Amino acid sequence: MKMRIYWIAAVLLLSMNSAHAELIVKKQAFTMADYVTVGGETIPEVTVGWEAYGELNETKDNVILITHFFSGNSHAAGKYAETDPLPGYWDSIIGPGKAIDTNKYYVVSSDTLVNAFPGDPNVITTGPKSINPATGKPYGLDFPVVTIRDFVNVQKALLESLGIEKLHAVVGASMGSLQAIEWAAAYPDSVERMVSVIGTGAMDAWTIMALxxxxxxxxxDPNWNQGDYYSGEAPLTGVTSTLAMITQQAMHPTIMNMQAPKQDVLPDAGLDSVMTDLPAVSYLFGAAAGRAPLADANHLLYLVRANQLFVAGHDESLAKGLSNITAKTLFLPATNDLLLQPYLAKQTVAILEEQGKAPQYEEIQGIWGHLDGIFSIPTKAETLKAFIESD
Amino acid sequence: MKMRIYWIAAVLLLSMNSAHAELIVKKQAFTMADYVTVGGETIPEVTVGWEAYGELNETKDNVILITHFFSGNSHAAGKYAETDPLPGYWDSIIGPGKAIDTNKYYVVSSDTLVNAFPGDPNVITTGPKSINPATGKPYGLDFPVVTIRDFVNVQKALLESLGIEKLHAVVGASMGSLQAIEWAAAYPDSVERMVSVIGTGAMDAWTIMALxxxxxxxxxDPNWNQGDYYSGEAPLTGVTSTLAMITQQAMHPTIMNMQAPKQDVLPDAGLDSVMTDLPAVSYLFGAAAGRAPLADANHLLYLVRANQLFVAGHDESLAKGLSNITAKTLFLPATNDLLLQPYLAKQTVAILEEQGKAPQYEEIQGIWGHLDGIFSIPTKAETLKAFIESD
Structure with a gap:
């Protein structure tokens, strides 16, 4: 019986492989000189990583930009090598014949400035951990505050370096959605379609506090030392707490309780001392501690700030900022999202509707919470495909 | 026009006062010797505060016990003096002629062990901040871990000191609900009715992590110093972050966004440095910092642990613990609660139903989130009154 299930699984896998050949991708780097931030500061040299899937056509008008979430990077689809255990985070919707069809579109995905995990060998970013050419040492808190608009501006320079002036679409989840909306608000002539997954047009007080x-x-964390820790011990205790909080808030209790150790009886260990971690706590914080060495504490602070400052269009009000948008828009919040709840996307959609635009709105159903924007996105593949391929 | 509204308001207030005369209450102290905890440790002297509203009848069978929430205390109703700006937290439902009618019932409310705010002049509690008679110094982390059952056991001793053997009802919100369910599971012969407001029968992994x-x-916080800070500076930075988190998680974005400063444009201040607090952050953390000096860091840790360990009945499973319950039960979770979401109460109710009991379940509607259990409880006054006064 077991043999038969394996056999069926093998056939299914083979047929999937023949329909959707595995994308093999490579990380590339883009560098620009003297980038001036929204805050008016100059960063002498900015380098970010990027990946691309599919082929750029001759008229260079088949481009879809993918913008990544807070703890993510530009690895949105495919594998670096066939032996990679997992493909990029949205491989379920990006590839040959998929919702974002790499047989038709040239899909570009870019690392942001101040990426959370500069120690990840597949991340290329510029931020407080980068060497300040003026001092030969890491910037630390001398790195200027950057905004979501800065992320967008660097992506625009990257695309221009490839001769690309217009996006068929920009698509992003969570912080990636902030970038996608910002693209549409800041550069309306360059954006034909915008897809916001588990996103918002602006931060509200509640989310600013949550961040x-x-x-x-x-x-x-004493090791943080006002951001000056690159020659000493990294503030891993603080980073671990931060990553644990992010993980929990990105998940709904339903999935968390399915995955984490249960505690149906009074645990003896917890009675000994308030210093003893309970099994569910060890599970969450252990995973966070494992990832912490690849993260950078200052980068996390700069990412938090970029998100806290977000209001699409950077204008005198959110409505004014959104009024610039000419792109067709699709909003896909997740019903069970506890981090960026659907009311946020609804507020943005309501403003666009008041402005006589026709935003499309559908909610993703699932048990993951915020992460339904990643793991349950296949349920919106048809909606996405129809939107991307619409006139 | 304005005058007329004032006049109507004055008449309404007068009529409310005549119907519900203001309760004037006083805090009392109960002390017991050699309390042995669930963990088997002896606390030589335990003192907790308590208040009572109404009159104990001759047969001492008209008693309703109110158990308080995490950051609360026994001041559930009335005022200490007519000049107090606000009455106790559930004054809307406890008083003469109210849902919990002090003309009929003797309502007792008790401070828990390890209360979060031992510096509050109206709180009387025993915990890590208390003097250890063996050393003449505060216990710190030498204080034994205590559980919700320990809170209940001390309340039981308090009631027995008043000659009370049976509760007409026990009613509590949030952590108070944990105590109410524990009363019904641990001492089924002593509890005739149990009301769980915004509560749960057991902690799940997700809530253990949140705590x-x-x-x-x-x-x-370096000032915490492994719990040994009573002769130095208190870890107020840590306590402030903790209280800020509790406040946010107890509220829904709807009410928080109504109360906190808005940020509809890119704030210049936030662009200067990641060290500058945004207005919404100053609002939340400023309020928390104001309350922090009355809290105790170790007490907060012990409260967290007591909640993390909770599984009603302390038996081999939650179902086994709940199987002891003979009381009539009413569950009132709040639909928009983001801290103890209704799924928790539903799970407990489902188990009771499987056991052939008839738990009553209604959800509180409101914009407060978890705090709907306090601020929107008047919408359930009739349900509550009918349940309390049922046979």
Whole structure:
């Protein structure tokens, strides 16, 4: 019986492989000189990583840009090598014949500035951990505050270096959605379609506060040392708390309780001392501690700030900022999202509707919460494909 | 026009006052010797505060016990003096002629062990901040871990000191609900009715993790010093972060966004440095910092642990623990609660139903989130009154 199930699985896998040949991708680097931030500061040299899937056509008008989420990077689809255990995070919707069809579109995905995991060998980013050419040492807190618009501006320079002036679409989840909306608001002539997955047009007070809780454990860690720790020990305790909080808030209790150790009886260990971690806590914080060495504490603080400052269009109001948008828009929040709840996307959609535009809105159903934007996105593949391929 | 509204308001207030005369209450103290905890440790002297509203009848069978929430205390109703700006937290449902009618019932409310705010002049509690008679110094982490059952056991001793053997009802919100369910599971012969407001029959992994985030800022504060800070500076930075987190998680974005400063444009201040607090952050953390000096860091850690360990009945499973319950039960979770979401109460209710009991279940509607259990409880006054006064 077991043999038969394996056999069926093998056939299914083979047939999937023949329909959707595995993309093999490589990380590339883009460098620009003297980037001037929204805050008016100059960064002498900015380098970010990027990947591309599919082929750029001759008229260079088949480009779809993918913008990544807070703890993500530009690895949106495919594998670097066939032996990679997992493909990029949205491989379910990006590839030959998929919702974002790489047989038709040239899909570009870019690392942001101040990426959370500069220690990840597949991330290329510029931020507080980068060497300041003026001092020969890491910037630390001398790195200027950057905004979502800065992320977008660097992506625009990357695309221009490839001769690309217009996007068929820009698609992003969570912080990637902030970038996608910002693209549409800041450069309306360059964006034909915008897809916001689990996103918002602006931060509200509640989310600004939620993000602040992610910053505090780092600032409270003595090893953080006002951002000056690159020659000493990294503030891994703080970073671990931050990553644990992010993981929990990105998930719904349903999936978390399915995955984490249960506690149906009074655990003896927990009675000994308030210093003993309970099994569910060890599970969450253990995973976070494992990832912490690849993250950078200052980068996390800068990412928090970029998100906290977000209001699409950077204009005198959100409505004014959104009024610039000419792109067709699709909003896909997740019903069970506890981090960027659907009310946020609804507020943005309501403003666009008041402005006589026709935003499309559908909610993703699932048990993952915020992460339904990644793991349950296949349920919206048809909606996405129809939107991307619409006139 | 304005005058007329004032006049109507004055008449309404007068009529309310005549119907519900203001309760004037006083805090009392109960002390017991050699309390042995669930963990088998002896606390030589335990003192907790309590209040009572109404009159104990001769047969001493008209008693309703109110158990308080995480950051609360026994001041559930009335005022200490007519000049107090606000009455106790559930004054809307406890008083003469109210849902919990002090003309009929003797309502007792008790401070728990390890209360979060031992510095509050109206709180009387025993915990890590208390003097250890063996050393003449505060216990710190030498204080034994205590559980929700320990809170209940001390309340039981308090009631027995008043000659009370049976509760007409036990009613509590949030952590108070944990105590109420524990009363019904641990002492079924003593509890005739149990009301769980915004509660759960047991902690799940997700909530254990959420509580852990409240503990970490304290443990990360160098002033905490492994719980030994009573002769030095208190870890107020950590306590402030903890209280800020609790406040946010107890509220829904709807009410928080109504109360907190808005940020509809890119704020210049936030562009200067990642060290500059945004207005919404100053609002949340400023309020928390104001309350922090009355809290105790170790007490907060012990409260977190008591909640993390909770599984009603302390038996081999939640179902086994709940199987002891003979009381009539009413569950009132809040639909928009983001801290103890209704799925938790539903799970407990489902088990009771499987056991052939008839738990009553209604959801509180409101914009407060978890705090709907406090601020929107008047919408369930009739349900509550009918349940309390049922045979």
């Amino acid at each position: 602040e809780h992610w910053a505090r454990p780092i600032k409270a | 852990e985030h409240w503990a970490r800022p304290i443990k990360a």
